[in-house]
Amino acid sequence: MIELNWAVLINTALAVLGLLALCLWLAPLAPVFDLFRHAWPLWVIAALTVLVVTVGTGHWREAGLCALLLVAIILPARGEIAASLWRESxxxxxxxxxxxxxxxxxxxxxxxxxxxxxxxxxxxxxxxxxxxxxxxxxxxxxxxxxxxxxxxxxxxxxxxxxxxxxxxxxxxxxxxxxxxxxxxxxxxxxxxxxxxxxxxxxxxxxxxxxxxxxxxxxxxxxxxxxxxxxxxxxxxxxxxxxxxxxxxxxxxxxxxxxxxxxxxxxxxxxxxxxxxxxxxxxxxxxxxxxxxxxxxxxxxxxxxxxxxxxxxxxxxxxxxxxxxxxxxxxxxx
CATH class of the missing domain: 3.60.10.10 (Endonuclease/exonuclease/phosphatase)
Known part of the structure; x- marks a missing residue:
């Protein structure tokens, strides 16, 4: 039976999430980076999934890094989220x-x-x-x-x-x-x-x-x-x-x-x-x-x-x- 190397999988996922977060922040500089913002919900799902896995496998240091990356992915949408919650009265x-x-x-x-x-x-x-x-x-x-x-x-x-x-x-x-x-x-x-x-x-x-x-x-x-x-x-x-x-x-x-x-x-x-x-x-x-x-x-x-x-x-x-x-x-x- 093949055993999963959780450390390798988690570190690879964190590296990918880091690149995705960087692309989201570079969106104002070039349209090719803005493509990643169009798919923003997918990256939120991915980051949440990795966070659950790191916590579930007891990789606490990686979980902390993943939480930071999740925040970095969410922050470009902060204005959009605020506008979604606000309604004219x-x-x-x-x-x-x-x-x-x-x-x-x-x-x-x-x-x-x-x-x-x-x-x-x-x-x-x-x-x-x-x-x-x-x-x-x-x-x-x-x-x-x-x-x-x-x-x-x-x-x-x-x-x-x-x-x-x-x-x-x-x-x-x-x-x-x-x-x-x-x-x-x-x-x-x-x-x-x-x-x-x-x-x-x-x-x-x-x-x-x-x-x-x-x-x-x-x-x-x-x-x-x-x-x-x-x-x-x-x-x-x-x-x-x-x-x-x-x-x-x-x-x-x-x-x-x-x-x-x-x-x-x-x-x-x-x-x-x-x-x-x-x-x-x-x-x-x-x-x-x-x-x-x-x-x-x-x-x-x-x-x-x-x-x-x-x-x-x-x-x-x-x-x-x-x-x-x-x-x-x-x-x-």
């Missing part, structure tokens, strides 16, 4: 807007009506869809009666549906980036402008960002969107969709800085959905996945957050996200 008067975003993953078909019912819970004003193709087209069709106004980039997979008439619509076309993994592309972004009850105009943009750098041209998409947003009133702008960016990835700070918007989605595990984890036989781990959301809502300073939540599983690899925002009275016209 006093809200101003103003017009309210409810929005939903969902990556359909091409799913729908025979469940289209059920999925549409999930997305329309709470009667959202606008619904942003990503990967509305294949079976997802049936979902878009099921929503058409209640949401007859669409900005869809020529019936593309990224679209914005509205219960209210659009004053104008537009599209930022997608493209195939050079020097990236073959077959990947940057998806289009669809936008529409609506009038609030008090007459103020607001622009809502539905996006589907590509995979993070250096896997795809996410930075290029962020810059292209920044150029588009310059023609809109930033304080009343809303951007939502599949960002392919999981906090505490540093790329979120870049978005906030370049777009002049604030993220409103904290502590929402929108990905992977239970349907995806079940398909691969993986367990659902709610605690470490509290930062695993890649579906987000960004909004300008005129908006305050009333509530943000994930909706029930639809069979996609994402869960829908619903946000209710308030346009403060007296916001700049």
């Amino acid at each position: 006093m809200l101003p008067d103003g017009d309210r807007l409810t929005l939903v975003t969902h990556n359909l993953w091409g799913k729908g078909d025979e469940r289209a009506e059920d999925i549409a019912q999930i997305l329309t819970a709470g009667t959202p004003d606008l619904i942003a869809l990503q990967e509305a193709r294949g079976g997802g087209l049936a979902v878009a069709a099921a929503l058409a009666a209640a949401y007859p106004y669409a900005a869809d980039c020529g019936d593309g997979p990224t679209r914005l549906l509205s219960r209210h008439p659009f004053l104008r619509t537009g599209c930022l076309d997608g493209w195939k980036p050079a020097h990236r993994l073959p077959g990947l592309r940057v998806m289009p972004a669809a936008w529409g402008e609506i009038a609030m009850p008090d007459g103020q105009r607001v622009v809502v943009v539905a996006i589907h960002l590509p995979w993070p750098e250096p896997l795809n041209d996410q930075a290029g998409a962020i810059e292209a969107l920044a150029a588009l947003f310059e023609s809109f009133e930033a304080d009343r702008l809303i951007v939502l969709g599949d960002f392919n960016a999981a906090p505490p990835a540093h790329i979120h700070e870049r978005m906030t800085r370049r777009w002049g918007l604030q993220r409103r989605t904290f502590g929402l595990a929108s990905w992977p959905s239970q349907s995806l984890t079940r398909a691969f036989g993986l367990p659902r781990l709610p605690l470490p996945t509290m930062l695993a959301g890649i579906d987000h809502v960004y909004a300008g300073s005129a908006w305050q957050t009333l509530s943000v939540r994930v909706l029930p599983d639809t069979g996609s690899d994402h869960r829908p996200v619903q946000a209710r925002l308030i346009l403060r009275d007296g916001a700049n016209p």
Whole structure:
């Protein structure tokens, strides 16, 4: 029988955890290190597992080092964790807007009506869809009666549906980036402008960002969107969709800085959905996945957050996200 050499295994695991912690802290310096932040929950699980093993086998010195490494892994997410726990208590008067975003993953078909019912819970004003193709087209069709106004980039997979008439619509076309993994592309972004009850105009943009750098041209998409947003009133702008960016990835700070918007989605595990984890036989781990959301809502300073939540599983690899925002009275016209 082969006996486990716990000392060798534990020391090897600690060395790997040390390298992971270093990569997390180097994330602001290079996108390749930021890739590790997107997978932050996995490293927390790994560090906790090693800590349990070191304590269970009586390696107390190694357990102390592992605890320090666990803290080093958690600290880059300290701001995200704090924001996840904090909720606004006093809200101003103003017009309210409810929005939903969902990556359909091409799913729908025979469940289209059920999925549409999930997305329309709470009667959202606008619904942003990503990967509305294949079976997802049936979902878009099921929503058409209640949401007859669409900005869809020529019936593309990224679209914005509205219960209210659009004053104008537009599209930022997608493209195939050079020097990236073959077959990947940057998806289009669809936008529409609506009038609030008090007459103020607001622009809502539905996006589907590509995979993070250096896997795809996410930075290029962020810059292209920044150029588009310059023609809109930033304080009343809303951007939502599949960002392919999981906090505490540093790329979120870049978005906030370049777009002049604030993220409103904290502590929402929108990905992977239970349907995806079940398909691969993986367990659902709610605690470490509290930062695993890649579906987000960004909004300008005129908006305050009333509530943000994930909706029930639809069979996609994402869960829908619903946000209710308030346009403060007296916001700049």
